[in-house]
Amino acid sequence: MENQNQESFPSQPNQRLSPPTHELPPISSNEQTQKRNGPESPQHDVPVQSPKSSRNANLPPPSCPQEIVVEILSYLPVKSLLRFTCVSKSWKTLKSDPFFIKKHLKTDPKFSKKRVLINSGGAQIRGITTFSVNAIFDDPIVTNTTFEDLSYEWVVGSCDGLICIATSQDAIILVNPTLRVSKMLPDFGFKKSWNSDCYTVYGFGFDASVDDYKVVRIRSYPNEAFEDGYESVVEVHSLRTNCWKMILELPFGIPFRTAGKHVNGTLNWHVSLDTIISLDLAQETCNEVPQPCYGDGASERSLGVLDGCLCVLCNFERLYADVWVMKEYGKRESWTKLVTITYMGVPMYPDNYEYFEYFAAPLFVSRSGEILLQFSVELILYNPKQNEFRTPRFGPLSEAFDCIYHAEVYEESLVSPTGVNQPS
Structure with a gap:
């Protein structure tokens, strides 16, 4: 991975928009042609030109x-x-x-800049690999580009082409895989004793109020003084100031061990099946997010993001799953049921029902309505019009993706993690 000191990057790639002032050079070779054919050249006779010519x-x-x-x-x-x-x-x-x-x-009118990032482990490749979204849906065999060998790392999330990665050593790395530029964030600074009962969840998003990218860490550890026996502390790192600060103690309970979903300047987690909380990155406050009425029999649920909207996949005892999308963030009445996905016909439907996994929240919906989602450690495509499943083909590298830990859709961009404006 390229170190941020090896290349000079813009110091202000994310400041407020202003029109470009560069003068683009004209594309012409008339002057060179005149020199070749001008009267100073004795080798050739110059034809007499008409006045108009x-x-x-x-x-x-x-x-x-x-x-x-x-x-x-x-x-x-x-x-x-x-x-x-x-x-x-x-x-x-x-x-x-x-x-x-x-x-x-x-x-990006045709999703040409959208890519799928896969954190996988297999016999041939262990690390992070990216694919074109269009290739996943359209190509008979998907070609791949592996940009780094970051085995067993946790992909926290993506925003504007930046990928946030948490390492097993509790370090945080921001990387633009297209530019091949990375930045390791400084140590947290806030120390506390840990044991096997403690755990950490992360989130990554953009605060448009100050044009700043922020990483959030929620640490939960036992504390008998709290009703559920745990205390959760929220810390935020600002890429603009390049430092951490503790902002509050989480009042809503312990978040599920998944990364926060970035929507509309907020990060969102489940803290129970009936409760979704959001952290406003600008106000640095927590609120509860209203949920739709799922109906009777709802069980496992997972959060996701589709086309910039918060979504929930709600399972019904491995029979079918409903996908809900919040069209207008924060408004309960804007929840809309997008599709119902049946479990019948899943290509990797296991013989042993006891270890049968659930669907995860969808990753992407194509222009034709086909849905990309993760099922257990596989990627699958679901066509709701025909009620059919299919699996992407990765050609000779198929065995390398026999265990997909995490999949994330991101977009190629020119945003550099080392170029965010620093205070003077």
Whole structure:
């Protein structure tokens, strides 16, 4: 993994938007042509030009307005933009231009910048691998790109192309896998004795009020003074200030051992089947999130994010699962049932029902309505129109993904973890 000191990155990639001021160079070779064919060359006779032709030759070379060039480049993948930095100085500065970075993030009409990150373990590969979302749905055999061997690490979440990873040594790393740039966060500083009854959950998101990326750590440890016998402390790291602070003691109970889901400037966890809590990254306060009426027989539930909306997959005793989406965050009436997924026909349906796993929350929905979700340690695709399942094919590397620990959808971006504005 590339160290942040090996390459100079923009110092302000996430500041408030302002129009780009770069002058893009005109693309023309008229002057070189005139030198080759001019009267100073004794080798060739220069044909006499008509007055009209002569006037056109003296016109300035054609150029494309800067706004149009920026618009076109914003549709390109990051790797193409990095290759094009050699075209001119102004094109090179685009990768660090705050206006262009934000514009590039918002422009992805065909999901060409969306990728699936898989943390897996297998006979051939142990680490983190990424795939194109379109390839998962459309290609007969999915090709892969493994960017780092980070075995047995916990993927906390993703935001604007940045991936947050927690290591087994309790360290936190932010990485942009497309830029191949990473940053290790400083030590927490807040120390407390730990034992086997203590555990930690994380979350990662963006605070738009100050253009800042924040990592949240919730640590729970036994304390008889609390009703449930546990005390939970919330700590937040600001990428802008590059330091941690303790903000509050969690009043709603112990979060499930899953990463917080980032939606609309909040991080969300289940603390019980009937309770979802959210941490507002701007206000640094906790609130309870209203849930839909699932109906009788609801059992296991999992949180997820679909198209920027909070979603819940609610299982009904391994018979079927309902997927609910909160169209307008924080409003109970905006919960909408997206689809019901039956367990019948699952490709890896086990013979031993005792160890049968549940569906996890969906990862992505294609334009045709096909749903990508994780089932046990496998990825599967569900077509609700035909009520059919299929599994992505990974070709020769299929055995490398016989155990998928975590899957996350992220987008390619120019946001660098080492370039967030630091206070002066």
